[in-house]
Every structure is written in structure tokens, then in C-alpha cells.
Amino acid sequence: MVLPLVFAAATGIGGQGAAAAAVPTGEAVTPINQLPAARDLRRGIVVGFDFGAAVGSAAGYPNNALEIGDADYYSASGFAFGTYGSFFVMGALSDYISVGFWYGHRSLRNADWRSGGDGGGLRLEGFPLVELVPKLSGLGILAQFGIGSGQLNATGPSGAESSGTASFGGAGVFHEWSFGHVLGGHMAAGPSLEYDAIWTRPFEQHGLVATVRLVFYGGP
Numbered sequence: 001m002v003l004p005l006v007f008a009a010a011t012g013i014g015g016q017g018a019a020a021a022a023v024p025t026g027e028a029v030t031p032i033n034q035l036p037a038a039r040d041l042r043r044g045i046v047v048g049f050d051f052g053a054a055v056g057s058a059a060g061y062p063n064n065a066l067e068i069g070d071a072d073y074y075s076a077s078g079f080a081f082g083t084y085g086s087f088f089v090m091g092a093l094s095d096y097i098s099v100g101f102w103y104g105h106r107s108l109r110n111a112d113w114r115s116g117g118d119g120g121g122l123r124l125e126g127f128p129l130v131e132l133v134p135k136l137s138g139l140g141i142l143a144q145f146g147i148g149s150g151q152l153n154a155t156g157p158s159g160a161e162s163s164g165t166a167s168f169g170g171a172g173v174f175h176e177w178s179f180g181h182v183l184g185g186h187m188a189a190g191p192s193l194e195y196d197a198i199w200t201r202p203f204e205q206h207g208l209v210a211t212v213r214l215v216f217y218g219g220p
Contacts, residue, residue, distance in 0.1 A: 043095075054083055056080060056208065062161060080115060102120060152205075
């Protein structure tokens, strides 16, 4: 009689231990295939261009050391309107930043003057709201720096002109929406607004440009 009682007690204790081990803790276990993954909005090569309207002005002296600073040779266009376009090739280092090179051209004109400006150099694009506001993950800021050149010519008989090789700088804001998959990557498009300046001792040109950009990202 003693052995069966001991065996039954041992079995009861073991059963309670197994039951306790099976009691749920209240913490849900998320399958690994449902865990949050890092965003992958931009990667690989970035190739794009933009084109649109520009408003600005240009002023300066002929690119001649004897005439620079002489008021008799100074020219200023006042406000003029025209077009702007640029082409850029970059690499997307992450969802947040792309770095590369760009080349752009701006053409301005009014009743009395016409002015052109070119520039090329380093371009940076950043997307600061990717995690803070995911709905605005396509909102970006840009900065570009390099070397430019420009000229201002009178359209009338005076023949006045100014020109120079200069520094180029610009900054702006844009928004893009992704669409379509092609060549293993995807396309994106949207509006852009930026301010650019070309400046040197004999010549300077400033302008505000509003464009539409179209970009290819090499990653999905």
C-alpha cells in the first residue's frame, strides 16, 4: 500500500510541473517573417534630370581687367524669365542620402537683355523625414556646389556685355513619388524648387527655378 501511494504522489507532482510549464505567460510571440524590416526606399545608382521655369537677374562687367570696376562698363539686366534644366548621376548611400555629380544650364531673357549660365559639380540630396513622418519620406532637400560660367548680353544696338567663370552654388527642396519598376529598379517623379547663384568678381547671376524632376533608382 505504501508504494502505490508514493508513486501516485510523485505522479501528481510531476503532472503539476508539466502543467505549470505549459501555462502561457501572456506575451505574444511574433513570427520572424512579420518582424519590422529596415526601409529600402532608395539604393543603387541614381540617374535623373529636371526641367522647368526660371526667374532671375544678371549683372557685371566685361571679363577685362581694365574694365572691371569701371561704372561705364557695368551692365544689369533687372528681372528676366527663362528656363532651367539639369542632369545628375549619384549613388544612394541609404534611404536618407544620395551623393554624386550634376550639370545644369539656365537661360534668362527680357526685352533688353539675355543671359545664360552653366554649372557643374557635387550634388547632395537628403530625405530627413523617412522615419519621423513616413508619409513624407519622399520630401527631400538638395545642395549643389561647383564651378559655373555666365554671360549677359544686350539685345539692343549698345552691344554691352559681361561674363565670367565663377563659383556655382544652390539649395532647394523637392518631393518625389515612386512609380513603375524597370531594369531592376524603380522610377520617381515630382516637383522641385531651388535657388541658384553664379558669382565671380566681374559677373554674377541669381535665379529661382521651379522644375519637374524624373529619377531612376537602381534598387527596387
